[in-house]
Amino acid sequence: MKPTDAELEILHVLWTNGPSTVRQVHDALSQSRDLGYTTALKLMQIMVEKGLLTREEDARSHTYTAAVSEEATQQGLVDRFVETAFRGSASKLVMQVLGQHKASREELDEIKLLLDHLNRPDDPA
Amino acid sequence: MKPTDAELEILHVLWTNGPSTVRQVHDALSQSRDLGYTTALKLMQIMVEKGLLTREEDARSHTYTAAVSEEATQQGLVDRFVETAFRGSASKLVMQVLGQHKASREELDEIKLLLDHLNRPDDPA
């Protein structure tokens, strides 16, 4: 339930491209870094054991699908991260991120909008 | 420059309590989890090698001090986390955090205030 870094890379490929073979995942990951084919295979086999992926064995080359959603996974990662890196203070994390202007103005507006809603859950608007 | 989980725990103690001996750090950590004294010692020795801590050897029991600031460390952790978990989208991370109401209303207000400033850097106020 707590994917490692390498596992996250694979999940991202599957979340983005949908169900894929080892070959397809390996091709995608190879564009950004060096990675043996059998390494990708082994990782994906382990991920099936862990329940992170499911596997269709129809054809000769199996097709893998993410068994966990991107949202749920990221939520788990964030929870853990807030605990370990920010001693549980989610707002400190947000402040740290926003203070580093890694988000565009449009993104900031979007966030502000969300905050308005959160601040006034009883607001009719 | 990239502290592990155990190292972060120790850094948090030093950031909070200031320069401390292994004994003091161990006592602090023991309150929340099981940890051998020599484990804490070993970790702190390694952290000195890595440059995460400095050590005063005046007395018999050495005094350790955090050699990295909390802000800089958290910034590094956030950068890395945004990359691995959110493929570089800082705003997605923020949305995920805020959507889970882990922050109090006061904290949300504080964040909103910061956002206002970020949105209008040319604002005289």
Place this chain on the structure above:
DNA sequence: TGTTTACTACGAAATTATTCGTAGATGAAT
């Protein structure tokens, strides 16, 4: 049909992180 190619299975090496035991030294207490 025989050869090449592409795939899976799996063992195991390499790396990193965490853990603790033991040994040795130094200071405190009796």
Place this chain on the structure above:
DNA sequence: ATTCATCTACGAATAATTTCGTAGTAAACA
């Protein structure tokens, strides 16, 4: 001075992650 408590140093076991090589199998093809 001898004993006891406390400290550092350090080797090494354990665990988790990442990596890849080799072997076996089956499809594709010449």
